[in-house]
Amino acid sequence: MQLNLEEIAALCKCTLEGDPKKIIQGASTVESANENEASFISNPKYTSFLKTTEAGVVFISDSAKRVEGKNYLVSKDPSKAFQILLEHLYLEEKSVSAFEGIHSSAVIHPEAKIGKNVSIGPNAVVDANTEINDNCIIGPGSYIGRDCVIGEKTMLHANVTVRELVSLGKRVIIQPGAVIGSCGFGYILDENYRFKKLSHVGHVIIEDDVEIGANTTIDRGRVGDTIIKKGTKVDNLVQVAHAVEIGENNLLVAQSGFAGSSKTGAYVTAAGQSAVGGHISIASGVTLAARTGVVKSIGEKGKYGGFPAKNIDKFRRQQVLMDRLEEKFKQVKQLEKKLQQFEEMMKKNQK
Template sequence: MFKISELIQYMNENGMLVKEPETYDDAEINRFASLQHPSCDALCWSQKEMPVNDIPESAVLLCQPGQEHNPERKTVMLHVNDPRRIFGALAHHFVPETRHTGISAKAVIDPTAEIGENVYIGPYVIIEEGCKIGDGTRIEANAVIYRNVRIGKNCHIWSGAVIGADGHGYFLNEEKLWTRVRHMGGVVIGDNVEIKANSCVDRGVLDDTTIGDNTKIDNLVQVAHNVVIGKNCFVAAGAIIAGSCIIEDNCWLAPGSVIRNGVHVARHSQIGMNAVVYRSIKQTDTVYAGNPATAVKKYEG
């Protein structure tokens, strides 16, 4: 794939290294690997400092600035401020993702839908009338995009996602029977949004359900009708965002978290695993945990 010298040159050009490595053999790096499966041709990383005896026998280890070296190992230590972030950036650069384009013959697309350039639409995708799909967006097999949904540029909709179905809105009629509310809103998704497998984003009743640019939604997430999610939010698996919630920019919702209908979550908040938010959150830059969710510490993310 690439030499250690190429790696170090790229990292220096992008200001990643805290200090220059000591002398090293210019070995070939052929794979990225976890600490559990290192090899002499692998690049590994550790977010935490480790005992020197635990340092893997790998070609390179991305490590914290204070990490000590084991002189018995040939591993080249590359000290950086945030190994996880640097690892992600290096993987993007040296192992670029293969992007397919084109529309499967097995997809079902209404003739009124507007499809942008350089898109990928997989087999058995359904796109209904009035939809708009932005340039560079990928929609994987078996996703369903209901009527009048707008998806921005360079988004990624994974298999089994359902976007634009009616929300769970009902009223009791004169006979005290539940009757479905007519949903006349849509769904508007910004640019660079990811919605993972089997997640649901419901259309609004009157106003659109909206998801801001660069927000990432994990598998099996429920986004109910009329919800507004801001930019650059991170929503982990199993989260439930009930109807008419507002989640401001740069929030993190951990796995299994629940946001009660109508609640407003202030920007740059983190909602902890399985936390339940019953009341609106006004304080920014804070971690909330528990049931009911309460503030526990400053959010540094």
């Protein structure tokens, strides 16, 4: 597919600065785009790339400084406008898989209910009493256990595992390798001091418009439910333990983890490798910086960092002091040496 800049400006609702007949055939990063590709800059610190980019057009904001001789598509949100072009160029032409309908190698239990326009890829398995609603895509090698509900327009990519008693809402997207509904990590010591596994019979409930990244794991509760509320986006390699409740429109970034029965409000962001302890509550509007460790509940919205978690400004001040610690230690040693010399001089004078 190809479009000229006049067509792209109308499609993306941008103001064109440049040649309206210039043809665009693809998209790439601002560093690597060629003369037939579009790119974008949404962060002002990357505007220096405008001097060197060979992109045929660059999506920029109203306030961005221009470099002469370039084509620009100007909007309030260049990333959003660029996304419209991406979807038009790529997603409308190709589906996720060339396999359509129910593949002959898929194994579907006779008591499962399959809706209209459902695609089930090669070697996928659907167990008993599971309901897959209309317009869903189940990728190759995926497994859906018994007594599950899969909402309309939900997409499971290849090799996703959805165990028994899981409910997925509408328009849920799950990336390859994710495991939904595995047992929580719970054991007791028996009379012989050996670990005995606790049964986990709770459900997992994933609400509408949730996205779950590759190789993320979401465990079921021992008796209660694990809930991911609507609009939340979960990155790759995230661990959500038993009976956790994640609020609406959260962002859980790679390698973050939530211990059993923890709970978040709405619009919480957990940056990479942040960790939340068990039975802890986090208020709506909280942002956890990368590698933050939360050991007690956070009741006020704001930004937090460090271990244990504290207000981000306090954490940064402490980090500055820690960086100066070696210098201060050297200064103290020098003062100690001078003090020792002074004391020796005073003793000599007393004699």
